Amino acid sequence: MKKNIGWVLGLAVALTACDVNNELEEIQGPVVPDVALQAGSADFSKYISVGASFTAGFTDGAMFIKGQENSFPNILSGKFSMANGGTFNQPLMSDNIGGLVSGTTVVQEPRFYFNGAGPARLDKMPTTQVGVPATGAPDFHNYGVPGAKSFHFVAPGYGSLAGLANGTANPYFVRMSPTQSTVIAEAVSKQPTFFTLSEIGGNDVLGYAIAGGAGENQTGNPDPATYGSTDITDPDLFAQTFSGLVDALTANGAKGVVATVPYITSLPYFTTVPYNPVPMDAATAGAVNQGYAAYNVGIQQAFAFLVANTPMTQEMADAEIAKRTITFAEGQNAVVILDEEGLTDLTGINPRLLSLRQTTADDLIVLPASAFIGTTVGGNPQMINGVSAPLGDQWVLTAEEVAGVKTATDAYNATITSVASAKGLALADFKALLEQASTTGIVFDEFTTNASLVFGGLVSLDGIHLTGRGYALMANTILKAIDTTYGSNFADATNGLAKAADHPTNYSPALE
Numbered sequence: 001m002k003k004n005i006g007w008v009l010g011l012a013v014a015l016t017a018c019d020v021n022n023e024l025e026e027i028q029g030p031v032v033p034d035v036a037l038q039a040g041s042a043d044f045s046k047y048i049s050v051g052a053s054f055t056a057g058f059t060d061g062a063m064f065i066k067g068q069e070n071s072f073p074n075i076l077s078g079k080f081s082m083a084n085g086g087t088f089n090q091p092l093m094s095d096n097i098g099g100l101v102s103g104t105t106v107v108q109e110p111r112f113y114f115n116g117a118g119p120a121r122l123d124k125m126p127t128t129q130v131g132v133p134a135t136g137a138p139d140f141h142n143y144g145v146p147g148a149k150s151f152h153f154v155a156p157g158y159g160s161l162a163g164l165a166n167g168t169a170n171p172y173f174v175r176m177s178p179t180q181s182t183v184i185a186e187a188v189s190k191q192p193t194f195f196t197l198s199e200i201g202g203n204d205v206l207g208y209a210i211a212g213g214a215g216e217n218q219t220g221n222p223d224p225a226t227y228g229s230t231d232i233t234d235p236d237l238f239a240q241t242f243s244g245l246v247d248a249l250t251a252n253g254a255k256g257v258v259a260t261v262p263y264i265t266s267l268p269y270f271t272t273v274p275y276n277p278v279p280m281d282a283a284t285a286g287a288v289n290q291g292y293a294a295y296n297v298g299i300q301q302a303f304a305f306l307v308a309n310t311p312m313t314q315e316m317a318d319a320e321i322a323k324r325t326i327t328f329a330e331g332q333n334a335v336v337i338l339d340e341e342g343l344t345d346l347t348g349i350n351p352r353l354l355s356l357r358q359t360t361a362d363d364l365i366v367l368p369a370s371a372f373i374g375t376t377v378g379g380n381p382q383m384i385n386g387v388s389a390p391l392g393d394q395w396v397l398t399a400e401e402v403a404g405v406k407t408a409t410d411a412y413n414a415t416i417t418s419v420a421s422a423k424g425l426a427l428a429d430f431k432a433l434l435e436q437a438s439t440t441g442i443v444f445d446e447f448t449t450n451a452s453l454v455f456g457g458l459v460s461l462d463g464i465h466l467t468g469r470g471y472a473l474m475a476n477t478i479l480k481a482i483d484t485t486y487g488s489n490f491a492d493a494t495n496g497l498a499k500a501a502d503h504p505t506n507y508s509p510a511l512e
Helices: 006-017 065-069 072-083 150-154 183-189 203-210 235-250 282-309 314-324 367-371 399-423 430-439 468-486
Strands: 047-051 100-102 105-108 112-114 119-121 142-144 194-197 255-259 278-280 331-333 336-338 356-358 380-384 426-428 442-444 447-449
Touching: 047 072, 047 183, 047 235, 072 142, 072 194, 072 468, 142 183, 150 183, 150 235, 183 235, 194 235, 203 399, 235 255, 235 399, 255 399, 255 468, 278 282, 282 314, 314 356, 399 426, 426 468, 430 442, 430 468, 442 468, 447 468
Parallel strands: 047 142, 047 194, 194 255, 255 426
Antiparallel strands: 100 105, 112 119, 278 331, 336 356, 442 447
């Protein structure tokens, strides 16, 4: 059969002659309209921040320029500028090394950096001199004072140059060259229309905690003149002081945000070192146990004496014997500590029966102990810190001491929440923020942050203060609280919240 293929050839010629565009046009996604920022009833024209080290932008164990630029108040001021916010000046340090010097003597160390194995201090000399005013003094808006406890904000002379010699002044506040006698008076003198009052109460328990509970719990003592630097502040004194701070800031009609205090014991400074950090093989464990054999027998004999001659019951004795018996085994082992507050003093019966026990999962070993456990005492290989030589009080926060920190924190937060409600202020719940970070983690844009050291993204290399990204998360928490209370729309407005990728989790050691 004869086939007609002329039309096929004609079509082929036609297609060859045509200029065919084989590229598909890009499919456009939906257009997201810009959402204008609305300030609601808040007036951001004169923003003042008051607080301690978090407010200052302290990170990686030091204050330095880049860290300050990523402070949450500075991040907030950038967002407030979208709603008629004014200038925001900070008392910047002289370098990105961090630390302070007096002449040629280093009085506060440089910042940490990650050396590939863990946090390490920069081997560089700070250039920020103690007592020399910061550039721009005294025209500042950030009154974040590292190390300040609640009562320090109302302490006369806390910014006095003369007070540095006797320890009554704070070098970071001295740098601001204040014109008023107290931190709060200086802040109020700037006539804020909006303020943040953050982490007040944190240092009131932090000094005690990082000292392993070596200070005193001053609950019931309202006189701070009698306190040591590592003591817990009386909750009643805190309540009086915090109420006074808020009264001063709101006296001229300013609005603002106050923030709850996290459980600081959830920070990696207290959670990184496990309670059982000592690896041991069977032979070594047997040798160490032999060394403690006489001690273990001695405590049994001492408690037998107490049961026979005092009101102590056998049940009570058995419980403490179990707690005090020192035993090592193959694998990971708890360290030996001296617990003079939690155990019965047996030295009156036998001077060699010190109050020793091994740590449990309820105890918190502080971060610096990681470099101390396993070292020798005076070079003696038979005396190993944490094994044959007990750790002192400063290395471990016991369960009872942890409870004291949390009880005080709960009392502080009750005051903060009550004052916020009474004054109609926004409340940022930083306690809940850290709880979430230390358990499930927090999704922040394309990142998931948590409270682990080095790689968690939230807490800096000192194990206590936040990273730049962590401070951005704090800023967003505050902005959302402002939305709730004052009717603004930071959470919905275009660029109304800080972006995680814009704020670092670490700084290069080359940064100076």
